[in-house]
Amino acid sequence: MTIGDLLKEYRIEQGKYQKEFTNDGQIVSQSFYSKVEKNINRITADSLLELLHYNKISLWEFFSRLNQSDDFMHQQVESFHKIMVEAYYANDKAKVKQLKPLIKESYLSDKGKEEELLLVEAVLEVMKDPTEEPDLELRNKIKEKIFNIPSFNQTKMELFCNFMYFYDFESNKVIAQRIIKQHIATNDIKLQKPLLGIIVNMLALSFDAGKEKTETEFFIESAKKIKMHPELTFYKLALLFFTNLISYRKTGEPKYYQQSSDMADTMLLVGLTGYGKILHDLLVKYK
Template sequence: MTIGELLKEYRQSKGLTQKQFADGIVSTSYYSKVEKNEHRITAEDLIDLLEHNNISLWSFFKKLALNADFEHYQHLSIEEEAIDAYYHSDKKRLELLKQQVDGSKIPNKNELSLSISGWIECMKSDDEEPDLELREKLKEQIFDLPSIDLNKLNLFCNFMEFYTLDSNFFTAKQAINKYVDSKETDIQEALLSIITNLLYMSIKDDNYSYTDYLLQSARKIPLKPCLFLQKELISFYQNLIEYHFDKKQIYLENCKVITQSIKLAGMEEYGKALNGVIAKLVK
């Protein structure tokens, strides 16, 4: 069974027209050709389509025969589901997902299982004992610099909190040197997210040795609509760094404007977290 055939099966089981099923994701004419296997849907659109119609990513991919296309989509869907579970603080769903991956025959399952274990590790409270062996395994996978790629950039970005500012900067510098001129949006987004995390860690550790290099590197990546949030966050941290050295109130006002714009965009909790960063710096 193909992806298009399975989408059609789900759509018909819900009693929906093609327009209703694909509404807001892809055009009806394009989706019609997906069902007929005349067009290939992107991984991003497929995931949006399944979420739009309340179809479990895992259930969908379990029904597909294991082929090259399926392996790509399945791996991506599991990563998306793991990230979603983490941001909803759903530890049980992460643990179930890990069990399913461990019992599956999908390629690179060990790497995927390790990544999910990392998300579970991130959810530990401060009074829980860290899994040092797990963190070391993640470090070995991330810090294999000669083979650093987009997947490793994203993995590194997700688990930077496990490691020191110095070791994180060493890895980030290699990635920046390799990819700062890349035109690929996914690469640019990953680099900006890594830079954002490092700026935050620098402020938290009161260590500003690397901030000039990080801000200069961020400026080399051109602004695109899909990179706006990352650019806003870098501007936020740049103003906090300026305030640290100059103590001019205008820098704090700029930070508050950025925080308010993020709240107005619907990211209320993120805005509150940034206000917490401001409060810690100025107390």
């Protein structure tokens, strides 16, 4: 049975038209949903979860009735990660916390649920205010998890990128340089994303360490080797912000400061309000 088949079955059992089932098209449009039931369109995992909650359908019951394929499990995990990333850049802690019951109700294995819940706690740890007490046990658990992965594959790169703030600057520099040297020649977008994310984080961390004038050249030059692609737009904008702010710190020329300010404004304009505000705070701090 497909997702579309099962959704249609539940909808008919509840005696609803497609318009009612999709909350008057607010979750997904009626025309799009119609094609989901016909197995023409593929619904995203977060829209699916919203549909199920809106229509009071048990997540466990729904997923248990589907074929237990690796592909669907992977889609679930990808959906959770997507929501986590979006909530992080929007600085929306409540949205991250809302993932906990969804993960617990998901059809992931017990080990899968445990790993996803650990990541949720780690993301909340990263989002803590500097004045809040760090959870050192949790941070060490994440670092151990990262380095239990034998090679710098995509998963390890993504984990390291997300939790670099758990390490000191010198440790980050050594690890980041190893990853860059291993993958800088790749044309795989899935690897280029975390690679650029690591470089952006290194530039950001260099300011906290007071090393933006001396320890950033390798990372800036490495980023230039990765060609622009639509999927890399966010990372390229973030790079422009930090490279211009570094140039301003080195030269004092106002044009670089203005270009960084423009990049921060762009983040706000495209809806990355949390991240945009962080960049504006940096501009104030390092002017």
